[in-house]
Amino acid sequence: MELSAWLLRHTPVRPLVVAVPGGTGARLAVERAVRERGWRPARGPAEANVLVVAGAAGPDLEPHLSRVYDAVPAPRERVDVAGVSAADPQLDAAATALRDLSRQRERLPATRGTVTAPQAIRSLRLGPVAPLWPAGLTVHAVVRDGLLADVSTEVAGEPAGSFWTADDTRARALDAAARLLAVAGWPDAAQTAAYLRDTALAGTFGAEQAPSLRRWARRVRGSPALRRLLTGVGGVPPGPSVPRSLTGDARRRLHRWVTVAAGDGTSRPARDEATPWALAALPGLLRASPPERAGLVVASLDPDADALVGTHAG
Numbered sequence: 251m252e253l254s255a256w257l258l259r260h261t262p263v264r265p266l267v268v269a270v271p272g273g274t275g276a277r278l279a280v281e282r283a284v285r286e287r288g289w290r291p292a293r294g295p296a297e298a299n300v301l302v303v304a305g306a307a308g309p310d311l312e313p314h315l316s317r318v319y320d321a322v323p324a325p326r327e328r329v330d331v332a333g334v335s336a337a338d339p340q341l342d343a344a345a346t347a348l349r350d351l352s353r354q355r356e357r358l359p360a361t362r363g364t365v366t367a368p369q370a371i372r373s374l375r376l377g378p379v380a381p382l383w384p385a386g387l388t389v390h391a392v393v394r395d396g397l398l399a400d401v402s403t404e405v406a407g408e409p410a411g412s413f414w415t416a417d418d419t420r421a422r423a424l425d426a427a428a429r430l431l432a433v434a435g436w437p438d439a440a441q442t443a444a445y446l447r448d449t450a451l452a453g454t455f456g457a458e459q460a461p462s463l464r465r466w467a468r469r470v471r472g473s474p475a476l477r478r479l480l481t482g483v484g485g486v487p488p489g490p491s492v493p494r495s496l497t498g499d500a501r502r503r504l505h506r507w508v509t510v511a512a513g514d515g516t517s518r519p520a521r522d523e524a525t526p527w528a529l530a531a532l533p534g535l536l537r538a539s540p541p542e543r544a545g546l547v548v549a550s551l552d553p554d555a556d557a558l559v560g561t562h563a564g
Contacts, residue, residue, distance in 0.1 A: 258325060258349045263289045265341070266298035268318065269385040271407030271556050273305015274414075277385075278425070279337035280304050282448050285441060287341070293381060295321035300344050301328040303379075310406050311386065314379050325354040374398070376544055378406050382433050384555035387529075389536065389544060398541055401533040410556040421450040423510035426552040430504055431470070433549040434479055442466045446511070467508045477501060484535050484547035493524035496531075500550035528553045 265284055269277040280302055284291060292298035301319045307330065319328050329344040331337050347353055377388040386407035392400040414422045428443035446463055449455045470476065480501035488497045495506065528551040535547055 252351070255351045258351050258354065261299065261325065261349060263287070263300055263345050263348060264292045264298050265289055265300045265302045265344075266292040266295060266318070266322065267302045267304060267381055268315070268379040268383070270303060270305040270307045270311050270315075270379065271386040271405070272410030273303075273331075273385055274412075274556055275334050276331045276337065277304035278448070278451065279334040280331055280341070281444055283337045283341050285444060291381065295319075296323065298322050299326050299348055300341075301326070302341070302344070303328070303330045305385065306330070306332045307379075308407060311379060318379055324358055374541060376548075382429050382545070382549065384548065384553050387548070387553065387555050389532070389548070391536065391541075391544075393541060396540060397538050398536050398544065399538070401536045403529060403532050405529070405555055407555075412554050412557045414554065418451065420455065420511050420513070421447045423507040424450060426549075427470070427504060427507040427511065429552065430500070430507075430546070430549040433545045434476060436473075436476070439466065439470055443511075463512060467512050470508055471505060476504070480504060480546065480550070483543060484550050486531070486535070491527070493527050495524050496528060496551060500546055503550045503552075524551075525554045525557055 265280075267277065267280055267284065281291075284302075295301075295318055299322065301315070301322055303315060307315055319326070325348055327344045327348045329340045331340045374391045374393050375388060376391075377383055378386045384405075386405045388404050388406065390400075390402045390404075391398040424443045424447035428440045428447060431437075431443060432440035442462065443466065446455070446459060446466070449459050481499055483500040484503075485499045486492060486496050488494075496503065498506075532548070532551065532553075535551075536544055539547065
């Protein structure tokens, strides 16, 4: 057997999952399917070989998706999962295409890019498509003396409306916790939260999952590493116009989600009214902070970008 074909057949699939507005349901289905296949998600284009777009991308986001895909090294594939039912067949098709030697050879010339010399960072754009990032959200900033300045935000995409309902309190809290834990570099705890989230969404959460939830909650609450990493990040003081669900720092918000997840899951989600406030406050929370902290701040606020399409703050 030719060596190239053998290597392709044994190449592990590393999906880079990004969501677009309206793609929350597809994202959750993709994350479940990726976990069930034992694939390890990529944290960025350089680690990936499959770009998975969750949701139907409009023309305003397509140039951004193309730039992300151009940064994925060969061999590579892109798959667009428009809905929940498409996740399994589309991911299987992408894995098959990734390991097709003839297909990859035919596309190889188009994947060769030019290497340019690194330049000093003056401006920064985060989003609007990135893993573990609110769909369609863009943060614009200038980096001065290693800190963010002139921060503004916008949300692009087609109006979608929130995926979450009043019955999804536990699942919604677990989804938020999973994303923050993944950004914080805790993939095992994030995977556990995602599994528990999926059982809650499927209506199968019960006595069998309760011990796992309790162990996960104790581990997250008691972690010295998370305490050091999240304490003081994105601090929001209480005030008459501040949603109670967002007060405190990133660690306090994570612990609040853990408490909600460990409860009976019957109360109405609080983030419906918190999301517009979070977008308006985000520039101020990011200003004068190091760029590497931005992902933690955003994930700890967990804005529901599907409900924010077409809005700006700065």
